[in-house]
Amino acid sequence: MSDINYYRGNFCVEVHPAPGSLVIFGASGDLAKRKLFPALYHLFRRNLLHEESRIVGCARTAYSDDGFRDHLRPFLTEGTQEQQTAFLAKVCYVPGDYSDSGFYRKLDNVLNALEAKNDLPSNRTFYLAMPASLYPAIIDKLSENGMLEESPEPDAPWRHVVLEKPFGRDFASAEALDRDLHSHMREDQIYRIDHYLGKDTVQNILMLRFANLVFEPVWNSRYIDHVQLTASETLGVENRAGYYEQAGLLRDMFQNHMLEMLSLAAMEMPASFSPDDVRSEKVKLIKSIRPFDLKHLDKTVVRGQYEGYRAEPGVAPDSRTETFVAAKLEIANWRWAGVPFYLRSGKRLAARKSEIAIVFKSIPHSIFAPIRARDMQPDTLVLKVQPNEGMELTIQAKQPGPKLCMGGVTMSFRYSDLPGGESFDAYERLLLDAMLGDQTLFIRSDSIAESWRLFTPLLENWESLPLETYPAGSDGPESAARLLFADDREWRAL
Ligand code: NDP
Numbered sequence: 211m212s213d214i215n216y217y218r219g220n221f222c223v224e225v226h227p228a229p230g231s232l233v234i235f236g237a238s239g240d241l242a243k244r245k246l247f248p249a250l251y252h253l254f255r256r257n258l259l260h261e262e263s264r265i266v267g268c269a270r271t272a273y274s275d276d277g278f279r280d281h282l283r284p285f286l287t288e289g290t291q292e293q294q295t296a297f298l299a300k301v302c303y304v305p306g307d308y309s310d311s312g313f314y315r316k317l318d319n320v321l322n323a324l325e326a327k328n329d330l331p332s333n334r335t336f337y338l339a340m341p342a343s344l345y346p347a348i349i350d351k352l353s354e355n356g357m358l359e360e361s362p363e364p365d366a367p368w369r370h371v372v373l374e375k376p377f378g379r380d381f382a383s384a385e386a387l388d389r390d391l392h393s394h395m396r397e398d399q400i401y402r403i404d405h406y407l408g409k410d411t412v413q414n415i416l417m418l419r420f421a422n423l424v425f426e427p428v429w430n431s432r433y434i435d436h437v438q439l440t441a442s443e444t445l446g447v448e449n450r451a452g453y454y455e456q457a458g459l460l461r462d463m464f465q466n467h468m469l470e471m472l473s474l475a476a477m478e479m480p481a482s483f484s485p486d487d488v489r490s491e492k493v494k495l496i497k498s499i500r501p502f503d504l505k506h507l508d509k510t511v512v513r514g515q516y517e518g519y520r521a522e523p524g525v526a527p528d529s530r531t532e533t534f535v536a537a538k539l540e541i542a543n544w545r546w547a548g549v550p551f552y553l554r555s556g557k558r559l560a561a562r563k564s565e566i567a568i569v570f571k572s573i574p575h576s577i578f579a580p581i582r583a584r585d586m587q588p589d590t591l592v593l594k595v596q597p598n599e600g601m602e603l604t605i606q607a608k609q610p611g612p613k614l615c616m617g618g619v620t621m622s623f624r625y626s627d628l629p630g631g632e633s634f635d636a637y638e639r640l641l642l643d644a645m646l647g648d649q650t651l652f653i654r655s656d657s658i659a660e661s662w663r664l665f666t667p668l669l670e671n672w673e674s675l676p677l678e679t680y681p682a683g684s685d686g687p688e689s690a691a692r693l694l695f696a697d698d699r700e701w702r703a704l
């Protein structure tokens with residue numbers, strides 16, 4: 211259900227999900243307690259969780275309903291105790307073994323009983339928040355027990371499955387996972403999460419580009435010199451070595467978050483804002499990225515590991531897992547021919563910062579002698595994904611005073627300054643959309659395949675690249691700086 215409210219030139223599509231049940235597998239885990247339940251609680255407090263909707267946590271750990279609620283309560287940090295209690299009253303817990311058919315029958319009975327008791331339609335969202343290796347077995351069992359079946363009748367109850375990354379670890383494994391999923395469900399039942407797509411600034415890329423007139427005419431190789439995408443973290447591997455040692459940064463950040471941001475920033479205008487039109491343009495863009503030149507990888511890709519990584523708990527003492535990657539990508543189409551896209555992401559760097567910086571070309575001629583065109587700072591538009599979510603445009607302007615002094619000035623807006631701009635976690639938006647059945651911000655199967663098609667050859671040649679160490683708290687390996695120096699450019703400060 212949606213209403214559109216217009217006020218003073220602004221419009222707001224207000225969405226209200228239909229009532230239903232949300233089942234979270236892996237409910238005892240880190241993601242569930244840190245992100246999912248706090249996000250659901252926040253939706254509840256904003257009246258965006260339907261009053262009749264219910265949440266069922268599932269995992270092997272033996273909690274009672276009340277024990278599980280006590281486990282969650284410390285993670286619901288806002289609001290009054292009454293609000294927390296009212297939210298937790300909607301939550302129950304079903305422990306069990308995922309390989310046991312009896313567990314699914316028990317879960318189905320619990321859901322049927324909740325639906326009967328609360329006059330709830332049988333709309334069910336299954337959220338898989340556990341190691342991805344378990345997905346195929348759980349989907350098999352849900353399907354075997356008829357829990358994914360939807361009636362073809364219009365307005366019949368729906369069954370959605372939300373999956374967390376990783377979606378495979380290379381092209382072949384991603385294809386195998388996809389075949390498995392599609393043998394039990396249609397694509398429009400599958401919601402593959404990339405939480406970066408739930409961030410306001412990432413969604414704003416589309417509004418900025420396609421709801422304004424001023425940007426599109428200059429959004430091309432005629433005016434743009436290059437684009438820098440950064441996702442840097444100060445945190446290290448924390449307690450996730452078991453997963454991270456198998457993944458590494460390229461799989462953890464590039465194949466998904468970095469490529470999603472790149473495709474939104476560079477794609478063509480979709481025919482409409484429908485999920486499939488938007489996602490088709492993203493796929494087309496990913497397909498246009500020039501494959502890596504495997505013979506000269508060291509000219510375009512840098513691979514690093516922070517000093518001290520091998521001493522982290524759970525990390526092999528001789529680990530060759532990368533915690534930093536920088537890469538230069540080219541997009542082979544008319545809009546972007548000749549415009550390099552520089553991407554970098556790493557752990558334990560100098561700052562936590564995710565941004566997309568569009569660096570414009572220098573003006574062709576300066577009338578402000580003796581200042582030469584090439585001495586002026588290029589105009590730069592920065593989409594600040596986090597922190598300080600918002601946007602900055604730095605341009606040349608006259609400095610105050612009687613002399614001819616020119617320099618960069620920055621126009622900016624911050625989401626936090628806007629009404630309603632208080633922190634709204636990416637998971638809130640994504641959980642809401644999964645319950646609404648809106649797939650725009652979820653990754654379609656062909657997009658996963660194309661991203662692995664791009665990165666799998668690189669991963670197969672990974673060991674041909676040196677693994678350079680970098681000090682914790684630095685800007686990353688020196689070769690990352692050289693990647694841009696070689697093109698007479700430099701990274702923006704972290
Ligand atoms: P966890 O490793 O904490 O696992 C979640 C739960 O799954 C555990 O509490 C455990 O519950 C159950 N589980 C773990 N191993 C097994 C197993 N072998 N068999 C059956 N159950 C098992 O994962 P996270 O919560 O950190 O992440 C969940 C998913 O989200 C993963 O796919 C991850 O890649 C993804 N993700 C996580 C992020 C995060 O910040 N944590 C960020 C982005 C994505 P029990 O023992 O009670 O059954």
Ligand code: BG6
Pocket residue numbers: 443462564
């Ligand atoms: C996750 C990665 O997908 O994104 C983590 O698995 C990373 O390794 C995290 O820390 C970064 O997300 P954010 O929202 O903090 O930038």
